[in-house]
Amino acid sequence: MATLNDYLLASGLLFTIGFAGVLLRRNIIIIFMALELMLNAANLSLVGFSRFHVQAGLPDYNAQVLVFFIITVAAAEVAVGLAVIVALYRARQTTHIEDLNTLKF
Amino acid sequence: MNSAPWIILFSPLLAAAVIAIATQPFKKLSSYLSVAAVAVAFLFSLSVFGSADQEASFNWMDLGVFQVRFGYMIDGFSKMMLLVVTGVGLLIHVYSLGYMKEDRGRSRYFAGLSLFMFSMLGIVLANNFIMMFIFWELVGVSSYILIGHWFERPSAADAANKALIVNRIGDFGFMLGILMVWSASGTVMFDELSSKWATLGLGAGYTTIAALMIFCGAVGKSAQFPLHVWLPDAMEGPTPVSALIHAATMVAAGVYMLARVYFLFAGSAAALSVVLWIGLLTSLLAALMATQQDDIKRILAYSTLSQLGLMVSAIGLGVPAAALFHLFTHAFFKALLFLGAGSVIHSLHDEQNIWQMGGLQKKMPITFWTFLIATLALSGCPPLAGFWSKDGIVAAAFEYNVGGGVVITVINFFTAFYMARLFAVAFLGTARSEKAGHAHESPQVMTIPLLLLAVPSVVAGFPPVARIFFSEAESSEPSIPAIAVSVAVFIAGIAAGFALYRGKSSDPVRIPLFANRFYIDQFYSGLVKWTQDSLASISAFVDRWVIDGGVVRGLGGTTWGFGFALRFLQIGNLQAYAFLFGLGVVLLLYLVLFAL
């Protein structure tokens, strides 16, 4: 049987992969997708804890509600973020992250 | 408590206060008020003179561990000094009525004179160090006010400053001396100290240093070397002021103080010899400088310096009574000399150069004869007053310190010499200038004090007279060799002076070293300038490099530098931001989970 530690480990590794994607890729869309990976890794660990923390014979649904909210917010964020990326593409004609460097001193 | 001493002390103060507050516009009233106050003081001094010795005081300020007492001490010394101060003071006040008749600042002048009388009487009457020190400072302030009376003249203002500042230097030492005495013995009252001091068992070094610090006060006030530089410049004040303050009374305060607290010096031979040699040095230098001066008041000022040096050396020889005796006689004939000089200056319309005077015998007879009497008295002509008092000092010198005696003899020779020079050039011969040709005798209000002062100049030295004032009679047998030497020196000096200067129209002898007062003034001003320049350059350096460069620009520059370095974190590369963020999170996780 899989134990909580296994789920946590999987979640952590998924998070690491997502973080690596954020740091190492150049294309802003791919970076965004890696960001989604990180969010989902958090969701996985939350669901694992929800199942682990049993109250009166039922899993703790608070965590699952939280996961619900996270998914919703992530979806909204993706919508707005991609709109921004489209606008940026229209202005700069590039999705290479190193060309987007005007936020500086 | 007898009220006479308090009346003596406070009536001049009352006059000064009234003049300052109320009667300044009324010049005649102010002057009469001042004269009246001194007359009252003189009368009460006479009454005190006849009464018994006494002392009383009350607590002025009580701070528990420390009390400042305010009181008077009437004994032989103070009785004599009271008479001298109030008597000579009264005559000079009357003289001033005539001399300052056209002066616009008369009220201010008389207020200053009254303030001075108050302060000087305070010194004479004081029975403890603190009170004496307070009045010591007051005398300095009055002197400043009076020297700078004609303050529109820059030289007068400068002279007043110089007097006060140089006095302050001496007073600093004086204060240290008072503190040393007080801390060693726990009291500042003179009578307690005189009985306690010898029994305290202090080390020789401590007593010597305490005594020398106290001596510093006398060095400043009585213008001994090296603080003598203020006295000649103080001649910028009106002549009656010079007579009163810088001849008869204030400068004598130092000698009076030394005589009062002689018991502090009695135990320390080292201190006494320092006192002696400083006195002799002052006296000799001043006598030499006087031989080459051309301003009549300056000559008399150096003469005062020289005689003060003699008095101080008498203290150093261990005979304070002789010093006070000379002080007593010197007050009369020196005041007379100054007032006579003032009479000449006044009638020649403010001419002070002796080479512009001459031929005054017929034109100003009273001034002429009284001045002659005073000159002879100062030079030590028997049987005038100066002869007896100088002889007292010479005799003591030959008894205790022959080398000192020789020096004093030389000084006496030069004294006679320069006084003869002064008299020959200023009074004898023919008129050397227009102004001298038109001279006339001074008004009676000025000549009567001259006559009145001539009397004690003649008789004050006679032993019967002296014994009235000095009850602890120094009736040592007059030593014939000492007298012979004194007389010989007197004759030689007068003869030399007349021979060299009679009938001359300009100075045949020119010694620049003496004429320029041994360049001491230049030395002092150079020293002050050098000190100030170095302090200023150090401050400039500190200001520019340490404060401005180090602290102000350093702080600003450091902050700027930090900002400049940190700026490079904001390079616009989003992944760099993410990297830093992740690094921070990892480190934080490590810290929280494993290190803490």
Add this chain to the structure above:
Amino acid sequence: MPAALFWIFASFMLFFGVMVVVNRNPVASALSLVVCFLGLAALYISLDAFFLGVIQILVYAGAVMVLFLFIIMLLDLKAERRRQFNLIAMFGGIVVIVLFVKVLFDVCYGFQGGNALFPAIHSDEHGDTWLVGMALFQQYKLPLQMIGALVVVASVGAVLLSKRELK
């Protein structure tokens, strides 16, 4: 759920997650992400979170990833050309990743409680969805309404941001 199934789905998820990051073609990246989400949904179901597993597929794989693909097609992104590597940045990134993995392992092996088996649950007659819904509508009424408002705002914002006149 037998451990084997867990490991299959977990490795599925992780492998395709790596694919997302490694692929140079954005479309391939997006599709790998879809498969990754499928694996994740399977893991949710293995944890008895049936509602969430279905929602994961519906929302994430069905809506969000479709949106991603639309944008990729819209921008007509080609495969990334090779640009020169910034070695220093890459090195820094790898260092952080390695450190993070180390922390992760340390934590997981330090957490003793997690080695226990999952406690037993009894199946409720209402089912999982009903229970989540009850929790949502009873305890979390207000956050629910706020989420609704948030979604509306996001839609409006997305429309606004894509207008051509907006500079």
